[in-house]
Amino acid sequence: EVQLVESGGGLVKPGGSLRLSCAASGFRFSNCIMNWVRQAPGRGLEWVSSITSSGSFIYFADSVKGRFTISRDNAKDSLYLQMNSLRGEDTAVYYCARDSSCSPHENDYWGQGTLVTVSS
Amino acid sequence: QSVLTQPPSVSAAPGQKVTISCSGSSSNTGNNYVSWYQQLPGTAPKVLIYDNNKRPSGIPDRFSGSKSGTSATLGITGLQTGDEADYYCGTWDSSLSVVVFGGGTKLTVL
Numbered sequence: 649e650v651q652l653v654e655s656g657g658g659l660v661k662p663g664g665s666l667r668l669s670c671a672a673s674g675f676r677f678s679n680c681i682m683n684w685v686r687q688a689p690g691r692g693l694e695w696v697s698s699i700t701s702s703g704s705f706i707y708f709a710d711s712v713k714g715r716f717t718i719s720r721d722n723a724k725d726s727l728y729l730q731m732n733s734l735r736g737e738d739t740a741v742y743y744c745a746r747d748s749s750c751s752p753h754e755n756d757y758w759g760q761g762t763l764v765t766v767s768s
Numbered sequence: 769q770s771v772l773t774q775p776p777s778v779s780a781a782p783g784q785k786v787t788i789s790c791s792g793s794s795s796n797t798g799n800n801y802v803s804w805y806q807q808l809p810g811t812a813p814k815v816l817i818y819d820n821n822k823r824p825s826g827i828p829d830r831f832s833g834s835k836s837g838t839s840a841t842l843g844i845t846g847l848q849t850g851d852e853a854d855y856y857c858g859t860w861d862s863s864l865s866v867v868v869f870g871g872g873t874k875l876t877v878l
Contacts, residue, residue: 683867685813692770693805693813693856695867707865748803748818748858754825757815 650674650756652744657762664734664766670727670744670759678702678722680750684729686740687761696742697729712738734766771796772857774870781878784847788873790840790857796868797859798838804831805856807872813856817842847877 656668668684684696697718698707706718717730727744741761748757773791780786790797790804804817815824817833820840832843840857857870 685867685869692854692872693807693858693869695858695869698867707867709866743812745813748815749801752825753818753822755814755827756812757824758812760812 650752650754652746652756652759654742654744654759654762657742657764659765659767660734661768662735662766665730665732666734666764668729668731668742668744668762668764670729672725672727672744672746675746675750675752677720677725681747682720682727683745683747684718684727685743685745685758686738686764687743688737688740691740694740699727731764734764736766738764739766740764770871771861771864771868772859772870774855774857774873776871777874777876779876779878780847782847782849785843785845786847786875787844788842788855788857788875790842790870792838792840792859792868794838795863796838796861797835797840797857799862800860802833802835802840802857802859804833804840804842805858806851807854807856809853816855844875849877851875852877 651673653671683698699718715733719728743761745758801819805813807813820835821833854872861868
């Protein structure tokens with residue numbers, strides 16, 4: 649069974665930091681491009697960051713560039729998102745997601761999400 | 769303003785068919801695979817279609833995907849009340865080196 653489980657969300661003050669983790673199972677994690685996608689309350693999906701299977705290439709949305717870092721540990725089947733200098737507009741549910749083209753071709757491609765609330 | 773354009777809402781009666789469009793450009797939908805996602809209220813998105821027109825196992829054939837030029841389309845036949853959800857398209861943008869999503873389409877089954 650494919651599973652992605654996020655953790656590390658919570659309440660943080662503006663300017664603070666959080667580290668999100670995503671534990672993967674049920675598929676060859678080291679073969680997959682992985683992504684972080686967020687969804688602010690009542691809003692649509694917003695892509696945050698992607699990392700290639702080996703970690704050689706990483707990409708960020710302009711809204712988080714310079715503040716967020718993505719990394720992975722293929723030995724631990726885990727994905728991470730280090731979030732620094734957090735702002736109110738970063739408040740959202742953060743989803744860990746494997747690339748849609750990554751096998752096995754069965755849901756779940758996305759985790760259940762972890763809520764990050766940035767507020768004083 | 770989303771890079772990919774979707775209608776904000778669509779509606780149809782149970783048993784009917786509906787299509788949802790996703791319009792982009794040559795740097796995204798025109799030259800990269802499109803995926804479609806279903807997000808039921810209060811849940812995480814689920815992949816309905818990947819690589820333009822392929823269905824993951826477990827997704828009924830009532831859901832179909834197609835692409836022509838820079839536009840992709842999600843089709844849903846035999847509508848059920850349980851299909852009421854938000855639907856998103858997404859793809860890679862080769863010029864921007866970012867993943868882009870449509871703004872989402874809310875499906876109402878009347």
